[in-house]
Amino acid sequence: VRAAQAALAAPGAPGLPCTVALGPATLADAAWSRWGESLREARTTLGLALTVPAAEPSCCATGPGGTLGALVTSSRALALERQLTGEGLTPAARDRLAHLVSRAVGPLLEWEAAHPSDLVRTLEVHLRNGCSPTRTAALLHVGRQSLYQRLERIESLLGFPVGDPDAHSELLLACCAHRLLRAAG
Structure with missing residues (x-):
């Protein structure tokens, strides 16, 4: 999460606010099913990050001039929300x-x-x-x-x-x- 925040706050990064959701980390040599699982969790997390207000002030990268840049969250940070909503x-x-x-x-x-x-x-x-x-x-x-x-x-x-x-x-x-x-x- 911190690496994604730093990349989004770096000079030359898009200045528009965006939301980024990360699934669980997967080893590079892991089976494709693990990559798919991580992407599915990231998709669910993104949906929640876009629709459910955060419990606490979120981790945001700042854009040029200190403006709000990007919300970066992970499937781990929204684990309760994912479990409570299940399939909807x-x-x-x-x-x-x-x-x-x-x-x-x-x-x-x-x-x-x-x-x-x-x-x-x-x-x-x-x-x-x-x-x-x-x-x-x-x-x-x-x-x-x-x-x-x-x-x-x-x-x-x-x-x-x-x-x-x-x-x-x-x-x-x-x-x-x-x-x-x-x-x-």
């Missing part, structure tokens, strides 16, 4: 994801409906970054104290600490599913 968001899949979202982060959504806040996104960014307050605050462009206040609100609404290892997977899946469902309309 069928009505049954939407119902399943909506149930997961309601059960896991419903109290946060109720709070967000009544108060201008961004608790679900804050939770997802925090979980995706190993519950690191420093990294989360930097990615959300908020002070650490503001982040701690958001996390306290999230924990009070959910009734348990967000760092609880038993809840981590469900919360992350629910936050990701919420973002997918919002993007799908």
Whole structure:
């Protein structure tokens, strides 16, 4: 990903914004089926990168004059999204994801409906970054104290600490599913 970002930001690279999606790395002497698998995953990843808003500020190369150049993402970065959407968001899949979202982060959504806040996104960014307050605050462009206040609100609404290892997977899946469902309309 970093090599692709550097190539797109290099002098002489196209200055127009573009989105690049990479599949899993494949050895040069690998069987053709491995190359095909990587290309299929890159195609699915590209579709998601173009339609689903990122969980956190994405890795972007900058063009001339510091303008936004290219979004570079990988199948690894969108693994949850790929697994949750599978072959598409069928009505049954939407119902399943909506149930997961309601059960896991419903109290946060109720709070967000009544108060201008961004608790679900804050939770997802925090979980995706190993519950690191420093990294989360930097990615959300908020002070650490503001982040701690958001996390306290999230924990009070959910009734348990967000760092609880038993809840981590469900919360992350629910936050990701919420973002997918919002993007799908």
